[in-house]
Amino acid sequence: MLSTLRIRQIGVIDDAMLEFGPGFTALTGETGAGKTMIVTGLTMLLGDRLDRGRTRGSSTVDGTLALAGHEELSTSLDELGAEEDDGEVLVVRRVTRDGRSRAQIGGVPVPIGTLARLVGTAVTVHGQADQQRLRDLDAQREALDRFADAEIGPLLTRHREIWRERTTLTERIAELDVLLSERDRRGTALREALERIEATDPEAGEDDALRTELERLGNAEELRGAATQAALALIGDDDGPAAGSLLDVASESLGRAARTDTTLTPLVERLDAARIELSDVSAELTRYAEDIDASPGRLDEANERLHELTVLVRDLGALLPGSDGPAEDVTALLETSRGAAVDLDRFEGAEQERATAAARLEAVQGELEETADALTAARRAAAERLAAAVQEELRHLEMPDAALRVDVSERAHRSHGRDAVAILLAPHPGAEPLPVAQAASGGELSRVMLALEVALASSRSDRTAAPVFVFDEIDAGIGGRAALAVGQRLAQLARHAQVIVVTHLPQVAAHAGTHLQIVKSSTDGATSSTVETLQRPGRIRELARMLAGDDASDLALAHAEELLDEASTAPAGRTSPRRSVG
Template sequence: MLSTLRIRHIGVIDDAMLDFGPGFTALTGETGAGKTMIVTGLTMLLGERLDRGRTRGSSTVDGTLSLVGHTELAAALDELGAEEEDGEVLVVRRVTRDGRSRAQIGGVPVPIGTLARLVGTAVTVHGQSDQQRLRDPEAQRDALDRFAHTEVGPLLARHREIWRERSVLSERLAELDELLSERDRRGAALRQALERLEQSDPIEGEDEDLRSEIERLANAEELRGAAGQAALALVGDDDGPAAAPLLALAAESLGRAARTDTTLEPLVERLDAVRIELSDVAAEISRYADSIDGSPSRIEEANERLHELTLLVRDLGAMLPGPDGPAEDITALLATSRTAAIALDRYEGAEEERAGTLGRLEALEAELSETAAALTAARLTAASALSAAVQEELRHLEMPDADIRVEVAAQSHRSHGCDAVAILLAPHPGADHLPVGQAASGGELSRVMLALEVALSSSRNDRSAAPVFVFDEIDAGIGGRAALAVGQRLARLARHAQVIVVTHLPQVAAHAGTHLQIVKSSTDGTTSSTVEHLDKPARIRELARMLAGDDASDLALAHAEELLDEARAVAIADDAPQAARR
């Protein structure tokens, strides 16, 4: 439900606050008073643009929307982080003269598309050229499905679930076919490459280690000689001085002095540590010299292994490419081989998975066809019931000779089934049934749209989440008894929804539970409008003005009061059967 609407600086409206009732609210006023601006403000909350000619500096619309019963909308706003207070959320739209637009829901800035999507789930605006429900095939099918939600809803949900699963499996089947095709192209080559790699059994960095070893072996004599000289310089022999004996001599001399002066003891300890370290270094140098194998057999063996690994990288690098291209060494080749092994594992399981996927798809196709057939049958039954319900409403709307038909025809299979829904109208006996947007005049189209809304709302099972319908001059092109009938059916629609109507006809306004008047005034050559909430005496005066153009005529006032009394009597009579059923 839309609780309040505040409009600032749109057209002739400077600042107006509208408090809507829960049922039927009528908006009336003289021509040019700004009634259209009210509808313009409402459409702004649905993301519509504002004509720059109606913008004065900065135009703003604030709407307070009740979330009671709108579970999905409330969940979406909660996910958005929107703030609510007492079950209501504030929706704000601001448009500047240079065309910039801002929107907020519950204090959270949102794109205009998000604003339209969220608010549009609760509010529907119908204008003289905006009966999309009667023109859009998708909307017509949706209307039929909502009319028979109890019967159609579970089938439609199941059909869409199967459709989604089938879509996912079809995509997976295409992926598996591509994988198996790739297996046929590359699988044997990958397997052969991995087998060759396994036979060679390289380890990471082995080629680099071999190059280092070959370089060392090629210079074995030189390296051994250098190591021997280094060891000799450290430990010496009987013919000459060396570091180790000299260091031992220094330690012994300093030790004797330390017995006299204890401050030298730390230096003695350091000399001992250096002597031990020097001894260890000399031992390692000796072992290094002994380890150098300069034999031709070892050099030949290392060269052969390096050649084998080089060929392996050259031959398999292109077959097992990595993200940066062919591998350039053994380490990179081993990394890409692991990826190839994973690919082979995928190939091995792809055929079995494909068989299972294909079997499931065949089962889904059968279930989908069965569900689509049941959905069509349910829609055909619902179409007959909706046709009868709308036909009955048209009889009440002074269109007894019009014949409405809700047609369900076959079309290509889609997520919603195999059905195309069209609402057809023969406006008088002998006329062909045509799409209602083509067959009906402006006044007839408005009444057909109203009949459809009443029928749909009457069929709703959940009354807690009442939608909001805004009708902009639905009574255009009609009068007399038809106008009375429209007022009565709007009042009936308002039992299950909030109805906001901009009207010129007193016969329509008289049936409203809440009556708002747009009042125009001029000061210093400037025209502006405000909105007034009318009590019963004020309503009688406004209805008299609408009837006769004069709110002071006793005859017009009497007629206006009579209209109100008759509307009240009709409402009481309509409520009596419902009260009895309760």
Template sequence: MLSTLRIRHIGVIDDAMLEFGPGFTALTGETGAGKTMIVTGLTMLLGGRLDRGRTRESSTVDGTLALSGHDELAASLDELGADEEDGEVLVVRRVTRDGRSRAQIGGVPVPIGTLAGLVGTAVTVHGQSDQQRLRDLDAQRVALDRFATTEIGPLLEHHRAIWRERSALTERLTDLDDLLAERDRRGTVLREALERIELADPQPGEDDALRAELERLGNAEELRSTATQAALALVGDDDGPAAGALLDVAGEAAGRGARTDATLAPLVERLDAVRIELSDVAAELTRYAEDIDASPGRLDEANQRLHELTVLVRDLGTMLPGTDGPAADITALLETSRGAAIDLDRYEGAEQERATAAARLETVQTELDQTAESLTSARTAAAAELSEAVQEELRHLEMPDAAIRVDVSPQTHRSHGRDAVAILLAPHPGAEHLPVGQAASGGELSRVMLALEVALSSSRHDRSAAPVFVFDEIDAGIGGRAALAVGQRLARLARHAQVIVVTHLPQVAAHAGTHLQIVKSSTDGATSSTVENLDRSARIRELARMLAGDDASDVALAHAEELLEDARVVVGGDRPTGGDRVVSGERG
């Protein structure tokens, strides 16, 4: 429900606040008072453009939208991060004179398209040039599905579930076909490559280790000599002193001193530790010198193994998956070979999986066709019922000669079925049925729209999720009984939705539960307007003005009171009509 609307700096309106009732709200006022600006403000909340001629320095519209029952809208706003207070969200649209536009929902800036998409799920504006629901075929199909939601809803949900499964299966089959083609193209190559790697049995880093070993073997004699020389320098031989012998001398001397002064004892221990460490180093150097293998056989063996690994990297480095270029070494080759093994595992089960998926797709396609046929049957039956219901409403709206028809015709299979729905109208006997947006005049189009909405509302049982309908000049070109009928049908629609109507006809305004009057006045050359929520006596005066152009005529007042009372009886009981306080003041 739209709770409030504040309009600033649009046309003759400087600052206006409107509070709407939950059912039928009528907006009336003299020509030029600013009624059209109210509808303009509402369309701005739906992303509509603002004529520069109606824009001041900055034009702003604020709307408070109650979210009760609109679960999808509430979820979308929650995902957006919009703030709400007491179940209501503030929608703001601002347009500057140079054409720049800004929008916010619950304090979150959003693109205009997002604004239109979100608010448009709850608010629908019907003007003589804005009957999109009667022109858009997808919208007409959605309307038919909503009309018979009990019969069509489960079928449609089932069809969409099957459609999603079929799409997933089709996509998976494409992937499997690509995989099998890849298997035919690369499977043998990958298998042979992995067999070569397995036969060679390389180890990570083995090629680098071989290069280091070859470097050592190539300098074996020099390395043996230097290691032996170093060991002799530590432990010595019969030809000269060595570090070990000097350490022995130092240890004996420090030991003698320690017997006199215990302070030297720790140093003696350290000298012993150094002597032991020196002996260990000398032993390792000796073993190193003895272990160096300078045999030509080992050198040839290492060279041959390195060559084998180098050829393996060269031949297979660009064949395996996961490489942007040739593998740098054996470690990189082993890493990429794991990807090849994974691919071969995928290839192994692809053929069987494809056969299973293809069989399931055939079953799903059959089920999808059957569900689509059931949907077509349900829609065809619902179309007849909707045609009849709208036809009855048109009779009440003084269009008894108009013939409405809802056609269900085949189209390309889509997620919602294979049905195209079109609402056709023959405005008078003998006329050809044409799309309703083409066949009806402005006034007729508005009444057809009203008839459709009333017929659709009869299938809506959850009032909390009711949409907001705004009708602009729905009474254009009609009067008398037709005007009275329009007022009655609007009141009936308001049982299932919030209805806001801009009207010039007292027969329509009399059926409203809330009556707002837009009043324009001039003082000292300045134009100001007020929007008043009328009580019963004020409503009678306003209806009298609309009837006779004079709110003081006793005859007009009596007629207005009678009209208001008759409307109350037709609608079915007393309804709150609001107070007499001024809702807002506007300065122009």
């Protein structure tokens, strides 16, 4: 239920607060008073754009929605982290003159699309342009499904589940076909490549290590000479002094001095450490010189192994490309070979998986056909009941001779079944039934839409919150007895939903439980509007104005009071008592 609506700086409305009743609320006012701005404000809560010409600085709409019974909306708000206040949530939409738009639900900023989706689960706005939805066959099918939700809903849910499974299986089989085709094209080559890699048994980085070794082996004589000379310089031989001998002299000399002055002891220890380190370096240099060509055949072995690895990378690098292209060294080749092994594993299981998926697809197709048949049967049975219910409503709406039919025909199979639903209307005896949007005049189309909504609302058996319907001049193009009938059926609809109606007909407004008047005033050449909740005397004056254009005429006032009293005792009744606000 929509509890309140506050509109600021939209068109002629500076700041207006509307409090809606739980049943039927009527909005009336003089031409140009701003009735359209009220509907504009409501549609802004549903994500619609605001005409820049109606924006004054920063235009804002605040709406309070009662959440009781709106399970889908409540769940979505919990996921958003939106705040509630005593079971209600505040929805805010703000649009600036430069076109920037902001929205919040329960204090949480949300995209406009999210605002439209969430609020749209609770509020439906019907304007004159919205009657064109009766031209949409999908909308007509959805209306039929809502009407017979108890019978159609489970079948439709099951059909969509099977449809999704069929789609998933079909897509998977297509993927497996590609995989099997790739197996036939690449599988043998991949297997042979992996066997060759396994036989060669390379190690990551082995080719780079071999190149380093070959560089060293190719310069063995020079390297051995340098190592030998360095070792001699450190340790020396019988022909001359060396660094080691000089360190021995320095250590022995400083050691004698340290016995006299102990402050020299740390230096002696450092010299001893240097002698040991020098000795170790010399020993390693000697071993390096002795080992560098210890294996005369090693150069040939290293060259042969490097050639073997180079050929392996050249032959297989393009066959087993990685994410960055063909492998260029052994390390990259080993990395891509792991991906090739995974591909081979997928190839091995693809054939069996495809056979299993194909068998399941065949079974699913049979289930889908059976469910579609049941869905068609349920829709055809419901179509007869919906046609009868809408036609009965049309009788109450002063269209007693109209004949309405709901046809269910076959079309291409889709997720909702293979049914096309069309509402056909013959507005008078002898007329050919045509699609309702073609057969009905503007006023008739309004009444057909209202009859459909009343029939749908009357069929609701769930315990979720009643929807909110907003009608913008649904009574356009009608008058007299038809207008009175529209008011009665709106009151009937308000038994099952909250109904908010913008109207210019007193016969409609008289049936409302809550009556709001948009009041226009002018100050210093500027026009602005506010909203007042009318008590009974105020309602009588407003109805008199709507009847005769004069709220002071005794005759008009008497007629207005009579109209109000008759509406209160009309057969359709009222869902809530009239609010009497002083």
